[in-house]
Amino acid sequence: MQRRDFLKAGAAGMALTLAQGPARAQVEPRADVQGADAKDTAEDLGVVVIGGDGSIPAKSMVDKYLAAHADVWHYLPNLPEFSQDLEFLDTDPRIRLAKSTKDILANKAAGKISMVIGWQDSAALEEENGNDWRFSRPPKTKLREYYELGLRTANLAYQISNQFGGGLLDPEARLTSQGKYIIGKMQDLGILVDVCGHTGVQTALDVIAMARRPVVITHGTCRALNDNPRGSPDKVIEGVARTGGLMGIAAIDAFLTWGVKDAAGVDTGLRPPRATVARYVDEFDHLKRLVGIDHIAFGTDFTTDVENADPSQLFEIPPEMMYKEGPKILYVDGFESVSDIGNVRAEMEKRGYTAEEIAKVFGGNWMRVFGEAWNA
Numbered sequence: 001m002q003r004r005d006f007l008k009a010g011a012a013g014m015a016l017t018l019a020q021g022p023a024r025a026q027v028e029p030r031a032d033v034q035g036a037d038a039k040d041t042a043e044d045l046g047v048v049v050i051g052g053d054g055s056i057p058a059k060s061m062v063d064k065y066l067a068a069h070a071d072v073w074h075y076l077p078n079l080p081e082f083s084q085d086l087e088f089l090d091t092d093p094r095i096r097l098a099k100s101t102k103d104i105l106a107n108k109a110a111g112k113i114s115m116v117i118g119w120q121d122s123a124a125l126e127e128e129n130g131n132d133w134r135f136s137r138p139p140k141t142k143l144r145e146y147y148e149l150g151l152r153t154a155n156l157a158y159q160i161s162n163q164f165g166g167g168l169l170d171p172e173a174r175l176t177s178q179g180k181y182i183i184g185k186m187q188d189l190g191i192l193v194d195v196c197g198h199t200g201v202q203t204a205l206d207v208i209a210m211a212r213r214p215v216v217i218t219h220g221t222c223r224a225l226n227d228n229p230r231g232s233p234d235k236v237i238e239g240v241a242r243t244g245g246l247m248g249i250a251a252i253d254a255f256l257t258w259g260v261k262d263a264a265g266v267d268t269g270l271r272p273p274r275a276t277v278a279r280y281v282d283e284f285d286h287l288k289r290l291v292g293i294d295h296i297a298f299g300t301d302f303t304t305d306v307e308n309a310d311p312s313q314l315f316e317i318p319p320e321m322m323y324k325e326g327p328k329i330l331y332v333d334g335f336e337s338v339s340d341i342g343n344v345r346a347e348m349e350k351r352g353y354t355a356e357e358i359a360k361v362f363g364g365n366w367m368r369v370f371g372e373a374w375n376a
Helices: 035-042 059-067 083-091 101-109 143-149 177-189 201-210 234-242 253-257 260-265 277-290 338-350 355-373
Strands: 017-020 023-026 049-051 072-075 095-097 113-119 151-155 192-194 215-220 247-249 296-299
Touching: 049 072, 049 355, 059 113, 059 338, 072 355, 083 095, 083 113, 095 101, 101 113, 101 355, 113 192, 143 151, 143 177, 151 215, 177 192, 177 201, 192 355, 201 234, 215 234, 215 296, 234 277, 247 277, 253 277, 277 296, 277 338, 296 355, 338 355
Parallel strands: 049 296, 072 113, 095 113, 113 151, 151 192, 192 215, 215 247, 247 296
Antiparallel strands: 017 023
16 A cells, blocks of 8 residues: 555634734635635635645645645655645746744735645664765765755654664654654754654654654544554543644545454455544544643645555555455545535534634644744
8 A cells, every 4th residue: 555645734714813923924815716706715714725635746636625725734655755846836837845833824915725745654774875874973864855855754664663763563663763863863953853644653652752852643534533553542542632632634535434443354345334424523623632722733644646556465454444445545424525515514513623623633833833844
């Protein structure tokens, strides 16, 4: 399953004050939103962030983001190289690379989408990729190069453990000495550290313990609500909140419905009833009770035009994590792309979330964390 994706989308907003350290910035309404539509979509949202969208960059995706009044595409590409992403940005003037919160706000004011790029693993920094870990003090890595290219979020391991720490398959593996060095350098440079469920639980806790800036779960679910290894235990979520970070909630059906109890049936084609938007917002409710509204966000894990592999044939996908979905990944019924974001807002309003709380979940929390974690 080739999904290393975290995107951020936003809805056009009437002026909303977003915390960015000691200063606060005004976000102007998007020029292309008029009349009642502007009021309905932008009145109290400001910059809206839908995290974890790993859809292949295409003009059709830009169309969807613009139609949804989205501001930022937080993209976690499959490969560590940036060439294809940068080349895509060159082809469409409606979307621009963002390396800072200032860039995001400027792009929004100009009616442009921002792309924020992140990694779901740090394979590009391993020894076999030309980094000198043995014969240099301090080690020589390519992390600075990727930062200058625009890398702004990064996870250490995707399912499989590496020289930095444990992946999902090794929940007790510790953060290594090399991993500690990389986490320190990321926080020095201003790269937001991710401990989403692809990372082993103990490695995530080790990262949190040494953090000097916010740490996030870019795209995940709450294991307390569904016993799936891709979900994060409460102790990791609470640790992330203590750093000032947040958790982005994924919209993949299996993460919300499938789990340890279902593993024996992975080859049968049977699966639990599909998750609804109400089930998705249950994740917000749990987080609100556990750590508070300031630590909740979107982390959808959307993919478009990506073929889904059979998880029963992949070593990196344990049977309790996914079921046989068919050619495409199934998402929450009613929240299958950025186009459906209004359904989530409607469910939140139904449950009594205030306009201020909705604005935080939709993007205010991401903007605060970006401002505190980045050096730009």
